[in-house]
Amino acid sequence: MLVRSHVLVCGGTGCLSSKSEEITKRFKEVLKELGLDNEIQVIMTGCFGFCEKGPIVIVYPDETFYSKVALEDVDGICMEHLLKGRIYEEKVYHEISEEDRSKVKSFSQIGFYNRQLRIALRNCGVINPFSIDEYIGRNGYEALGKALTTMTQEQVIDVISKSGLRGRGGGGFPTGFKWKLAHGNASDQKYMICNADEGDPGAFMDRAILEGDPHSVIEAMAIAGYAIGANQGYIYVRAEYPIAVERLNHAINQAYDYNLLGKNLFGTSFSFFLEIRLGAGAFVCGEETALIASIEGERGMPRNKPPFPAQKGLWGKPTVINNVETFANVPIILLNGAEWFSSIGTEKSKGTKVFALGGKINNTGLVEIPMGTTLREVIYDIGGGIPNNKKFKAVQTGGPSGGCLTAAHLDTKIDYDNLVALGSMMGSGGMIVMDENNCMVDVARFFLEFTVEESCGKCTPCREGTKRMLEILEKITSGMGTPYDIDRLEKLAVMIKDSSLCGLGQTAPNPVLSTLANFRHEYTAHVVDKKCPAGVCKDLMHYKITDTCIGCGKCKRSCPVDCISGDKREIHIINQLACIKCGTCEAACPVHAIIID
Amino acid sequence: MKSLSDLKKMRDEMTKKMSLRETKNRLRVVVGMATCGITAGARPVLSALLEEVSKKELTDVVVTQVGCIGECALEPIVEVYDTQGNRTTYAKVSPEIARRIVEEHLANNRVLTSHLIANFK
Numbered sequence: 217m218l219v220r221s222h223v224l225v226c227g228g229t230g231c232l233s234s235k236s237e238e239i240t241k242r243f244k245e246v247l248k249e250l251g252l253d254n255e256i257q258v259i260m261t262g263c264f265g266f267c268e269k270g271p272i273v274i275v276y277p278d279e280t281f282y283s284k285v286a287l288e289d290v291d292g293i294c295m296e297h298l299l300k301g302r303i304y305e306e307k308v309y310h311e312i313s314e315e316d317r318s319k320v321k322s323f324s325q326i327g328f329y330n331r332q333l334r335i336a337l338r339n340c341g342v343i344n345p346f347s348i349d350e351y352i353g354r355n356g357y358e359a360l361g362k363a364l365t366t367m368t369q370e371q372v373i374d375v376i377s378k379s380g381l382r383g384r385g386g387g388g389f390p391t392g393f394k395w396k397l398a399h400g401n402a403s404d405q406k407y408m409i410c411n412a413d414e415g416d417p418g419a420f421m422d423r424a425i426l427e428g429d430p431h432s433v434i435e436a437m438a439i440a441g442y443a444i445g446a447n448q449g450y451i452y453v454r455a456e457y458p459i460a461v462e463r464l465n466h467a468i469n470q471a472y473d474y475n476l477l478g479k480n481l482f483g484t485s486f487s488f489f490l491e492i493r494l495g496a497g498a499f500v501c502g503e504e505t506a507l508i509a510s511i512e513g514e515r516g517m518p519r520n521k522p523p524f525p526a527q528k529g530l531w532g533k534p535t536v537i538n539n540v541e542t543f544a545n546v547p548i549i550l551l552n553g554a555e556w557f558s559s560i561g562t563e564k565s566k567g568t569k570v571f572a573l574g575g576k577i578n579n580t581g582l583v584e585i586p587m588g589t590t591l592r593e594v595i596y597d598i599g600g601g602i603p604n605n606k607k608f609k610a611v612q613t614g615g616p617s618g619g620c621l622t623a624a625h626l627d628t629k630i631d632y633d634n635l636v637a638l639g640s641m642m643g644s645g646g647m648i649v650m651d652e653n654n655c656m657v658d659v660a661r662f663f664l665e666f667t668v669e670e671s672c673g674k675c676t677p678c679r680e681g682t683k684r685m686l687e688i689l690e691k692i693t694s695g696m697g698t699p700y701d702i703d704r705l706e707k708l709a710v711m712i713k714d715s716s717l718c719g720l721g722q723t724a725p726n727p728v729l730s731t732l733a734n735f736r737h738e739y740t741a742h743v744v745d746k747k748c749p750a751g752v753c754k755d756l757m758h759y760k761i762t763d764t765c766i767g768c769g770k771c772k773r774s775c776p777v778d779c780i781s782g783d784k785r786e787i788h789i790i791n792q793l794a795c796i797k798c799g800t801c802e803a804a805c806p807v808h809a810i811i812i813d
Numbered sequence: 814m815k816s817l818s819d820l821k822k823m824r825d826e827m828t829k830k831m832s833l834r835e836t837k838n839r840l841r842v843v844v845g846m847a848t849c850g851i852t853a854g855a856r857p858v859l860s861a862l863l864e865e866v867s868k869k870e871l872t873d874v875v876v877t878q879v880g881c882i883g884e885c886a887l888e889p890i891v892e893v894y895d896t897q898g899n900r901t902t903y904a905k906v907s908p909e910i911a912r913r914i915v916e917e918h919l920a921n922n923r924v925l926t927s928h929l930i931a932n933f934k
Binding site for chain 1: 814815816817820821823824826827828830831833834836839843846847863864866867875876877878879880
């Protein structure tokens with residue numbers, strides 16, 4: 217019997233936490249009750265990317281996009297859409313914009329998706345990650361077969377070099393060149409490592425790929441192993457990603473069963489073995505040499521480079537470490553050719569990049585865009601703009617290692633070099649949008665707090681320096697700062713950048729430096745005027761009762777610390793020393809006489 | 814998996830099964846499946862359509878069911894929408910006629926004039 221419809225339910229971490237597993241089960245039950253289970257297939261896939269609107273269900277071939285689906289909606293979708301062929305209006309997705317609100321658009325026409333170009337995420341949300349067959353149905357493992365049976369090692373490296381693929385983990389080092397270095401270092405044993413220790417706050421593209429398309433990473437690692445002459449690979453993934461680890465394990469076992477991993481792949485003499493290593497979630501272990509130390513069973517600390525891992529890596533042998541997203545690009549480049557890939561993007565940054573959009577933005581989620589797309593397109597066209605008609609203030613790219621860009625930079629074309637030129641960086645692809653209610657000093661403090669926590673402590677500038685910087689920032693946000701503190705902060709930042717051992721310390725001051733460069737007036741407001749313009753830093757915030765006060769006493773009665781005094785029908789007064797700035801009085805005042813000063 | 818050709822064979826088989834998930838324009842075949850349609854025998858008609866489409870490996874065809882079309886006396890009704898959205902309506906379709914619709918109209922783009930709805934009005 218022909219299957220006439222596929223119901224795809226998102227099984228990414230986000231949607232799973234809103235019961236998408238139960239939703240899948242319910243679909244299967246209801247379809248069975250209706251006798252439709254033979255002609256309609258229910259499949260749980262990886263992440264669709266539009267996490268803001270999850271749980272997401274797409275019905276093919278109609279491409280109908282249902283968002284925020286609850287367990288109770290399943291019966292409705294089955295009865296209306298699948299049985300009677302009518303769209304279930306309650307949960308079908310509608311655009312935010314005025315003109316499009318009334319239209320029902322198919323999945324690929326929705327504004328969030330129609331500007332994206334999904335290469336690394338090509339199978340996420342399309343295939344069942346537990347099925348190697350479905351991956352094969354999407355040309356899976358063909359690139360590996362092609363490489364092993366028709367290409368030399370040098371030819372594989374050549375294609376990747378010519379494609380212009382650069383590392384997607386942050387640094388942007390040319391992938392082909394890395395492979396070439398390791399290929400050129402003769403050794404009895406070499407290793408291939410996948411860096412899946414995704415640690416930037418807010419970034420989750422690697423998780424989405426591992427959860428939605430684990431085989432693409434496995435296939436790419438075998439290809440890379442062939443290219444450099446390694447027969448052993450390790451995937452270093454953080455233990456905080458249990459679903460990714462489970463699906464990866466399942467996928468590796470399937471690949472062994474199909475002899476797509478193991479001995480003599482595709483009947484050639486090449487063998488490749490793959491194992492998972494779990495990381496304990498230290499941010500520094502995303503740094504190559506610290507990651508290697510962690511796999512070796514040592515404490516996760518970086519060491520001096522050179523020698524680079526391509527010369528002396530894991531257990532002293534030549535090793536290549538690539539990021540998950542980098543790997544996800546590899547098979548399709550081999551199939552479609554270097555020219556195809558290098559035709560996408562800008563002059564020096566080819567292909568696409570996945571960004572995790574978050575913060576003050578309407579459409580939170582994962583987006584994959586060609587390099588060279590502007591920030592404005594990402595934030596306004598795909599991201600749907602800022603909620604509640606607030607004004608855009610800044611966007612932080614590159615997480616705790618990156619910097620912020622302002623409204624003046626909105627038309628910048630996103631690529632590795634443009635972002636670095638503006639004092640930020642691509643990083644692993646976190647993109648946090650901030651509006652007028654975000655205090656930039658507080659943002660810098662937040663990121664520094666993270667790096668202080670995650671500094672491994674091996675080198676002094678990073679261990680002590682970032683801590684001192686954080687102390688100064690805390691002093692400023694608590695209203696005790698002086699103009700001299702800003703100078704000291706800047707001096708320290710430059711020193712730490714220059715003298716730290718690894719990337720963590722070298723980039724940790726970036727959030728401070730870039731907020732100083734773009735929002736120095738906010739720092740000045742904190743230390744000179746003792747004011748927080750955005751109204752975030754509590755110590756610089758004062759509630760004041762204006763003379764429109766009618767003396768009703770409601771604020772006095774609502775105050776939890778009894779710091780408001782005043783007689784009936786007289787203007788009341790807040791005792792600033794006792795006030796805890798909870799805002800209860802502001803909410804209680806019937807005439808809005810209480811304001812933030 | 815012993816060779817690249819084994820893999821490709823498997824790929825072709827799977828691609829067929831997953832073709833529904835591709836974005837493309839397809840012929841749409843809809844069957845009226847409200848109470849009137851079901852009592853008139855729409856269910857075996859739908860099954861016949863699905864079987865025949867699958868047998869002929871027509872990947873550019875979608876078969877769905879809809880509610881009442883409004884001509885209850887002429888059920889089972891089958892409609893074919895081409896990629897431009899133009900509609901052809903067949904009335905009083907039996908499983909046998911359904912198979913012929915697949916053979917003639919869907920596979921060879923020849924409208925089965927003898928069973929168009931106009932003949933029954």
